Amino acid sequence: MIGLDAAAVDEERSRVADGSRLSALAGTATEGPLASGMAMRVGDVAEIAGVATLPSARRRGLGAAVTATLARALLDSGTDLVFLSAGSEEIARVYVRVGFRRIGTACIASPTPLHP
Numbered sequence: 001m002i003g004l005d006a007a008a009v010d011e012e013r014s015r016v017a018d019g020s021r022l023s024a025l026a027g028t029a030t031e032g033p034l035a036s037g038m039a040m041r042v043g044d045v046a047e048i049a050g051v052a053t054l055p056s057a058r059r060r061g062l063g064a065a066v067t068a069t070l071a072r073a074l075l076d077s078g079t080d081l082v083f084l085s086a087g088s089e090e091i092a093r094v095y096v097r098v099g100f101r102r103i104g105t106a107c108i109a110s111p112t113p114l115h116p
Contacts, residue, residue: 017060018114020041021039021040022074023036023037024038025066026065031057034054034057034062035051035053035057035062035066035084036066037049037066037067038050038081041074041077041079044081045079045081046081046082048067048070048082051066063091063092064097067084067094067095
């Protein structure tokens with residue numbers, strides 16, 4: 001079994017304590033946690049990342065609830081800019097529904113093939 005690095009755990013604990021790292025869970029009393037996400041804040045800017053919902057719990061609005069909860073907590077604590085990246089068009093639509101605006105698209109760049 002691989003153990004957790006104590007220094008990494010302490011660093012994460014301090015980031016949670018100082019508000020630079022937030023996390024949120026959504027679920028039910030009977031099913032337990034079904035969706036989660038986190039946010040990383042540096043100064044007045046934060047990124048929401050890692051929003052995920054168990055496949056069996058999708059289409060219930062849990063990912064949207066996690067995203068909206070994190071965004072609201074960040075804005076309420078003085079964050080000026082909150083951003084995120086969607087992994088698909090379907091996920092992007094969820095983020096738009098909770099109030100985000102699309103301002104760009106990130107892509108993976110690769111070199112142009114050389115032709116002899």
